[in-house]
Amino acid sequence: MNTKPALSTPDALLHEVDARMTQALDNFFQRSRIAIQDTIFRVLADRMDTPHVATGQTCLDLLNASPEALSAAFADQFRRHLARPETFPSHHGDPAPELQLVDDDTLKRQLAEEKLAADMTDTLRADMLPLFRRIQAVQRAKQGNNTNLNHPDAYGPLPVVRALSRALDSQGMSSACGTFLLECVRAPLLDTLKHTYTALNQFLGMVDLPDLRVPDAPRPSPSRRSEPDVGHDVLAHIQAASAAGGTGPASGGFPTGLLQGATPRSLVDSLSDWHAFPPGPTSADGETPALVLRQLQQDARQAGTGSFDLAILDALAGLFEFILDDPAVSPNYKVEIAHLQIPALRVALISPEFFSDDQHPARQLIDLMGQFSRRFPEGDATHHSALEQIHTACATVLDDADHPNEAFARAHNALAAWLAGEDARTEAALNAEVAHLEQIERQELGTLLALENLNDLTERYPAPESVLRRLETAWVPHMASLYVAESGEGPDWRAACQTLQNLFLSLQTPDSDTTRETRLQSIPAINAALRQGLLAQGAEPAQLKDFFSAITATQECWIRPALGHREARVSTFIPKRISQAQIESFADQVPAPQENDPALLQAQQLIEGDWVDFDPPYEGLATARVAWVGVRGYLLFCDSEGEQRFSLDCEGLAVEIRTGRARIPEQSLTRNAMLRLKDSLVNSRT
16 A cells, blocks of 8 residues: 655655655666667677767667766756756757857757657647646645745656756767767656656645645646658649649549639638538438538539638648548437538638647647547536537537637637546546556556566676576565555655665675775675565564575675685676677677557557447457557546446457457547548549
């Protein structure tokens, strides 16, 4: 179980946040050295020219010989930033104090910093903002002088990247080498910040201060890593059709040039004559609402409307055809969506980026209505309430024809707010499952970080196999339990890390009498800390005796060489300079990077609110909503009401996708229609 933090003041909490952020950086290169080296080898495999090999060699030498010094410099630079944040500009695009000319290497470094920070900021936004709101709440609760409080952005990726860049400079790396290393640390640094932000948010979420009120704001969705919006292709078709003076192949209409003598008229000016058609299915099949845009198309041609307006109209008509033909949208929702045809046309005529911007307010509203169709299907207890909200949203748009963009935005915000209330109601029933999965994730992450610490120390400070095995079975579980109890790398965790490092140092033969005396004096404190940790895990006397006998036998090798029992030591760390020949050999052995597993990539891109279809049903659900996404890949699924639920990790879901038992549908109604429209345009040209 997690225990509430003993820290009772905002000052102490903010100090602990600083300490935990810095602790994560103070171990970065020890934990990530192998991953960074592998990335360097892969880069060098593609760039085997002499300058790149020399640069990579320098980076490998430093990583191999001085990971601890690099991490210490990284943490030190971040501490300086926290002490004086004005020396680390916290926003992209901050103006320089004065205009300066820089050389190519300096410019490349600056661009590398900005690119890395911007990429991580975009990826980590959903993890950062909830934490930053909590930090602001703690800062507001702080009594006394607040002038020295850091803005939450002080903990963001940009100052972290700049602290890393300055740390590399402080270690004597050239600008070119530093830039190269920045390009190779993205993945491990991203993981480090993601885990740290999540752990800090959980830590602050356990705080019980009377004045601590976290702003009530929705959790942002992480950005999706996907192909460029297909709407760009549709917009390009519109522009091409307009330039050719025709309506384009999707409509099958006649070029406007055939309307001899007609005076072109702005289509948007004529829309005031068109009103929303009556609700209900009015098409021939009695199911699909009438496509009023096709009716409007005939009048527009006869009125001599300009080719660009006709191309917009034709593309939008095709878009709504596919939306209203989508079997995933139930009839009642289709009727409401059909009312938005004319307002959407006004928007598209005024701002054609409607097609290329999937965050356009009009598209966001239509997409949200598509989500409502899945979330509140016909026959569901809340269907009628949801449909009333949809009707109100459409009325908001229809009643403000003069300001369509603003009307769509207001309608979307109101509908999203109502949905957030429904989510809060259903999520209350999921709290126990979410807490359980978060506990599992903390246990796994604590174990992983403890093993990384152990492996790093093993490589740099040789120790016998007997000691390592006992540490794996006894001390690693202790550190994992501390990570869970403190919701991250708290004071006890940091103390356990220091104890582990002191233990490894005590196993090394001293190189001088002074070092020998210092280590002899440190052994009682080390043993006391180890005993306390083992007892906390419920160790029996026999287990304690076995554990300390292995350690004592190793220490006796240098304390009393004549009596000590020597055992072969385990270490793969070779702190020597790597030659160019070795780099070339390693690079030749590195396989070409393989494409990411598409099924796993799909699973990893899911966000809260997305839907997954299962055939046959999984745990009784044929379609399930993602209710929670964990930092370690766990997913919690539920039905519309949140009553039926099950958990599945991304790897498990990827297996279901590969075997055809699961399918992740396109979550955006407008994007799905845009994809079909693009295919229609391509087929019409062939």
